[in-house]
Amino acid sequence: MKDCSEDIGSRLALRVAAEAEAWEAPRDVEGLAFVDATDMPVLDVGRFLSDPNEEERRRLGAEVRDACERVGFMYLKNHGLSALDRAFAAAREMKSFEEKTALRRGQGFVMSGNRVLPERSTANYNESFIVKRIDTLDDVPWPNDAFRDVVEAMAADYERLAKRILPLYAEAFGMPPDYFLPFFEHPVFRMRLATYDATPPGQFGISPHVDTSFFTLLASTDYSGLVLYSTKKRAWLRALDIPGALVVNTGQLLAQLSNDTWPATRHYVVARAPRISVPFFFNATASVPVPVVPSCVDDDHPAKYPPISYLTSQAAAQGE
Numbered sequence: 001m002k003d004c005s006e007d008i009g010s011r012l013a014l015r016v017a018a019e020a021e022a023w024e025a026p027r028d029v030e031g032l033a034f035v036d037a038t039d040m041p042v043l044d045v046g047r048f049l050s051d052p053n054e055e056e057r058r059r060l061g062a063e064v065r066d067a068c069e070r071v072g073f074m075y076l077k078n079h080g081l082s083a084l085d086r087a088f089a090a091a092r093e094m095k096s097f098e099e100k101t102a103l104r105r106g107q108g109f110v111m112s113g114n115r116v117l118p119e120r121s122t123a124n125y126n127e128s129f130i131v132k133r134i135d136t137l138d139d140v141p142w143p144n145d146a147f148r149d150v151v152e153a154m155a156a157d158y159e160r161l162a163k164r165i166l167p168l169y170a171e172a173f174g175m176p177p178d179y180f181l182p183f184f185e186h187p188v189f190r191m192r193l194a195t196y197d198a199t200p201p202g203q204f205g206i207s208p209h210v211d212t213s214f215f216t217l218l219a220s221t222d223y224s225g226l227v228l229y230s231t232k233k234r235a236w237l238r239a240l241d242i243p244g245a246l247v248v249n250t251g252q253l254l255a256q257l258s259n260d261t262w263p264a265t266r267h268y269v270v271a272r273a274p275r276i277s278v279p280f281f282f283n284a285t286a287s288v289p290v291p292v293v294p295s296c297v298d299d300d301h302p303a304k305y306p307p308i309s310y311l312t313s314q315a316a317a318q319g320e
């Protein structure tokens with residue numbers, strides 16, 4: 001009988017090597033290839049948002065599925081976010097605020113060079129203002145009312161869009177369109193207004209990480225500084241800058257609910273020029289446990305996770 005312990009050993013060694021490679025992120029991104037349409041497709045959601053009919057839902061649901069199975073990053077065109085320009089302007093303006101309310105229970109300002117977002121030994125060269133809503137945004141340490149108005153408008157815009165694309169994710173899983181709605185009645189979210197200067201040589205604008213969210217909606221003035229790891233290609237790839245588009249990526253919660261059939265992909269930023277980005281981390285209602293999606297479970301593939309509420313998720317575990 002064949003002894004397969006060596007096989008298992010070498011397979012393990014290969015996996016560990018691939019893991020290490022996947023975290024060894026190049027700071028010099030100039031030589032990296034850009035994503036192509038199979039790594040990061042562009043989905044036009046304009047028609048679906050104005051008329052969420054079955055035909056559009058099925059068409060886009062198939063595209064979401066394909067994107068999420070491959071890399072877990074895609075662009076959305078015609079997303080209809082109306083507060084975006086004001087949010088970019090507010091992010092530009094916040095650099096000059098004289099008083100910056102320090103981070104309080106995960107909310108407030110974080111200065112450039114911090115090692116807390118994400119928590120890494122490498123610094124994150126971006127300055128951010130962070131809000132988080134579990135119940136309300138009243139406990140955010142707002143710097144002033146005008147800034148608050150813009151940030152709240154942006155968050156409301158994002159929340160509306162996030163809920164409206166949930167049926168595409170249900171469709172992608174082959175579930176009824178309203179499958180996710182009961183889990184997202186009062187979703188937890190975090191949002192960051194971030195300004196990046198050109199990243200100092202040898203550093204990161206934001207260090208390599210995976211998001212803890214269900215999914216993340218990301219608007220940026222320049223996507224070309226965003227780099228993601230394709231496990232299929234075993235390569236770090238740069239995002240294309242598609243002005244006006246939005247990026248959507250899978251977080252750890254969604255990856256777990258897919259029973260690990262969809263990846264939560266590693267990514268980081270090296271900014272070659274000043275840029276602004278506004279990520280929105282969308283999560284389920286705090287206290288509602290969400291089970292692994294039933295279509296991802298069968299006798300051969302039992303659920304790897306018990307139902308997960310926001311409070312039991314990685315996001316809560318990491319104070320996010």
Ligand SMILES: O=C(O)CCC(=O)C(=O)O
Nearest residue numbers: 206211220226269277279
């Ligand atoms: O700024 C960006 O483009 C990406 C930010 C990001 O990955 C994050 O905040 O989790």
Ligand SMILES: [Fe+2]
Nearest residue numbers: 209210211267
């Ligand atoms: Fe991220």
